[in-house]
Structures are given as structure tokens and as C-alpha cells.
Amino acid sequence: MKLLVTGADNALGECAVRHFSVEHEVKAAGREEDFRDPVVAASLVEGVRAVLHLDGYSADGSQAEFELLDFSARGTYVLMHAARDAEVGRVVVGSTLGFFEDYPEDYVINEDWRPLPKPDAVSLSPLMVELTAREFAREGGIEAVCLRFGLLDDSGTPEAEAMKAIEEALKLKFNRHSYRWGLFHVHSDGGRFTTMMKTSPLRMKEQQAD
Amino acid sequence: MASIYSGRVCIFGAGGPVAASAAQSLKNDYELRLTDLRDVSEILKSEPQSKGAPMPVVPESPHEWRCVDVTDYEEVRSAAEGMDALINATVLRPDPVLAFHVNLIGAYNVIKAAVDCGITRIIHTGPRHTRLNHEGDYWYDFDISDDAPLHPGTDLYALTKYLGGNVVRVFAEAHKLEVVTFLYCGFNSGDGGDLKDGSGIGPFFTSWEDTGEAFRYGLRTTKLTQPYEVFDIVANLPHGKYSSAKAERLLGWKPKDNFERLYKSKAGNAEE
Numbered sequence: 001m002k003l004l005v006t007g008a009d010n011a012l013g014e015c016a017v018r019h020f021s022v023e024h025e026v027k028a029a030g031r032e033e034d035f036r037d038p039v040v041a042a043s044l045v046e047g048v049r050a051v052l053h054l055d056g057y058s059a060d061g062s063q064a065e066f067e068l069l070d071f072s073a074r075g076t077y078v079l080m081h082a083a084r085d086a087e088v089g090r091v092v093v094g095s096t097l098g099f100f101e102d103y104p105e106d107y108v109i110n111e112d113w114r115p116l117p118k119p120d121a122v123s124l125s126p127l128m129v130e131l132t133a134r135e136f137a138r139e140g141g142i143e144a145v146c147l148r149f150g151l152l153d154d155s156g157t158p159e160a161e162a163m164k165a166i167e168e169a170l171k172l173k174f175n176r177h178s179y180r181w182g183l184f185h186v187h188s189d190g191g192r193f194t195t196m197m198k199t200s201p202l203r204m205k206e207q208q209a210d
Numbered sequence: 211m212a213s214i215y216s217g218r219v220c221i222f223g224a225g226g227p228v229a230a231s232a233a234q235s236l237k238n239d240y241e242l243r244l245t246d247l248r249d250v251s252e253i254l255k256s257e258p259q260s261k262g263a264p265m266p267v268v269p270e271s272p273h274e275w276r277c278v279d280v281t282d283y284e285e286v287r288s289a290a291e292g293m294d295a296l297i298n299a300t301v302l303r304p305d306p307v308l309a310f311h312v313n314l315i316g317a318y319n320v321i322k323a324a325v326d327c328g329i330t331r332i333i334h335t336g337p338r339h340t341r342l343n344h345e346g347d348y349w350y351d352f353d354i355s356d357d358a359p360l361h362p363g364t365d366l367y368a369l370t371k372y373l374g375g376n377v378v379r380v381f382a383e384a385h386k387l388e389v390v391t392f393l394y395c396g397f398n399s400g401d402g403g404d405l406k407d408g409s410g411i412g413p414f415f416t417s418w419e420d421t422g423e424a425f426r427y428g429l430r431t432t433k434l435t436q437p438y439e440v441f442d443i444v445a446n447l448p449h450g451k452y453s454s455a456k457a458e459r460l461l462g463w464k465p466k467d468n469f470e471r472l473y474k475s476k477a478g479n480a481e482e
Contacts, residue, residue: 036307066281066315073373074310081364119325119381121318127380128314128373135372139344139363 001170004029004044006079007054011152012094012162016052019163031055036075041082050170051083054094056129057149065121072125076132084141092169093133093146095126097156097185097193110194111148111183137181145169145182150193157186172204211388212294212331214429216240220293222280222320223300225253227263228335228394231422232297234264237273239426244269245278245289262399264418280316283323290323295331295429303367310370317374321381321389331388333428334378336360336371338393338442338452340414352449356393356442356456382437390428390461391440397421400467407471407479413449417467420445427463434460445469 002025007013009030017028027044035041045051059068083091099115117123130146137144147165150156165186174180184204187193197204216239221229224244233242250266258265269275278285280300290296298320302312324332339362341349346361348354362368375391382389395414424443441457445465457463471479
């Protein structure tokens, strides 16, 4: 399968490029590939079966606020448009569990909890990615699975676990009478972060067992 | 809770009709800093946004006009300094780049400047789109609450304003601000303009006159229940879709123009 991976210059994207290149043809796009330009975006999605939009997983805090927000929101908007126009069947959106840091530590957080990003561009950027991608799925013409990851280590989401979740998201079957958007937490710490992979209408874990 | 009955208010996007309407209503009680990308003299050379839409007027002292690019944080912050409240009425619709810059990053800049300048009362504005051509847009629904989450779909204008509103909400909640958000859809002059009796009107319309007056109430209310409080600023129309009840309850604002002659048949109008 031919895949496009955005965010190829962040930790999650780099890992995905390495992992999926073994069995798939991977186009890697870092921030140098400015997919806010519709021509660039169209070129990137040409011929791909799925997009791993991982650019929003971690924002580069050294970037100006303007650029961070614009790349996250407009970049996602243009990329999703291009993917829909090119009839890309599946988009996997990489996001962050950092949204939930401000909840008390003894709270058990699943996908039902509202994100609490901090009021700054770094923290808001992944939310802009999620909200924008969500609206494409709501409107139709594309199916998207959003995965929220912790840090890519044993305290958060180990790389192997993250890649396994993306593999599952690529295979996930959507019921044509149900949602076009799936949202799952991916974290090794089942105490703090839990997931509704079994109970959501998509039942990601059950499908995995099938 | 701050109640702003007088003092200095900065309006961003002052060249547009919503802000022009607001300035008209506020000018006797507040000292206004009117800001827009273009100078008012240049704006006045262009046509109104639609027939009957208010145009800004050249301000007289103590009011002032300042050219501010809302996408430039330093300019926004400078304009916000010394103000008691901010009103963000900026909007840019069709341009695929500038819509993000003005509607999202502009909103970020205004709310960030409010925090940096210690300003707690902000009035933010945006659209309540009623017909976006997808199944999540409430088009076929009734009794739609002011607090019903916006579902903008991929409409450029609706989506970018939605993202900007989310940014403002995050700031408001984190910094315990008092953000009043006004949502609008269609406008007309209070008398219905050139429209014929019984020609009908959509479920979310507001007169330009009522539009401006709402800002006075938004600045003065002490009844906000949350840091980011959304109000549908809509005429009292009988369709059963949208309502001014929340604005009446928490702001004390009540629409005066309700377009009866448009939604009543010719016979109904003749009976009155």
C-alpha cells in the first residue's frame, strides 16, 4: 500500500516512516513540504491509499505562534481537501494525550473527556488539527481515525504500541451507517488513560480479534 | 464580575457592518478605539457589504480610528493597551489563506492581548450557520439551543471562525475571562427593507439596529454563567428553531425588530 506520512520530522512521524517502509511504499513529508499549498498537497496525496497525518502530534515550540497555528489548521484543511479530492480512503490523525495534563492525576481519562489544551499556540495546535479533520469526517467523503499518544517511551506510549495502533487504525472497518470518525487513546498506563476501543461503536479491539 | 458601563472599548474589524452598528450604539457612553486594516476614509469609498448594511463613520473626539492588522500581535496588543473591554468583530470569508489568518490567528491575537493587558470583558463574534449542506448542521432541526455546538463542516468561513472560537474558549476558561460570544446569521434593516409583505424570512435574522444594541448589553451584563458564554443574537421569530431567550435572560437584550410583515401573509398584514 502507498502511504503518505506527515510529521516525518517529529518523533512519531520518524518512527512511522521507519516502521511502515518495511512493508509499504511510504512518502515522507516533514515541515519542509508545505502542504498548506494546495498544489503541494495534491502532489503528496496522489496515488496514496491512506494518509498518516502525524504532523499535529508534537508542535515545535521554537516556531512563531502564527506559523504554528496556521500550519496546524490550514495545513490540515488543505491536506484533507486534497485527500478527499483524491479519494484517499483513510486518514489516521496523530494527536496528543498532553491535552489532559491539567485534570487531577487520580482521574481516569478516556475519550469521553474534553481536551483541556493550555492557552498557547503549542498546546492549541494539535486541537486545531483534530477539530479540522473531524469536520471533514462529519461532512463525509473521508474516514478518519484520530489516535492520541503519550510520549513515545515506556511512561507514555512505547513506539511499538503506537505503530500497532496505527496499523489497526488503517485496517479498521467503518460501518457505512455509522460514524466516519474514530477517536482512541493509546497509552501503556491503563490506570491514568483508558480507551473505549472495545465499547465505541467502531469496536477497534473487537475488529482486531476478528 | 466586571460590568462595563463606561470607559474605553477597542473594536477590531470596525470597518464591517456589525462593528459599525455596534459603534453607533456605543458611541455616547464609551470612548471607542475603532480599528481596522484599512483607514475609514478608504472603507467609505467602497460599497456597503449588502444593501442597507451600516457603514462606519469617521470618528470624532474622544473616539479614534487606528489602522491595525489583526494578524499582527504587536499591533493588536498596542491597540488593546489602556482599554476596559475589547470587541472582536473581524471576519474574512472567501480567501483560503487570509480566512485562517484573520478568523483563527486574529482571534488568538485579540484574546492573548486581552490577557496580557489584564482585560477580562471581551465580546467575540461569529456565525451561526444554518445551512451548510451536510447532515450535522441542524438545518432540519428545531429548538436549537445557543449552546448547541457548532458543526461547521468544511465551509471555509464557518470552519475558520469555529476554530477561532475554540481558541477564545480555551483562553477564557484558563484565565477566567468573561467572554461574551455573539452569533449571527442573516441581517436586514428593521423595517425589512425592500422586501415585500409576506415574502418570508429565514429562521435566523437580526435587524442591524438590534445588532448594535446587543453590544451595550454584552458589556454591561453581570449574569454570565461561564467564562465563554454564547448567545444567538436573533430576532424573535416564530419558526421554532432559534431563540433570543438566553440573551434576554442573561443580557437583558431583547430584539425590537421581529419582521412580522415579512412572515405574515398579505392578508395578515392588512388586518393590523
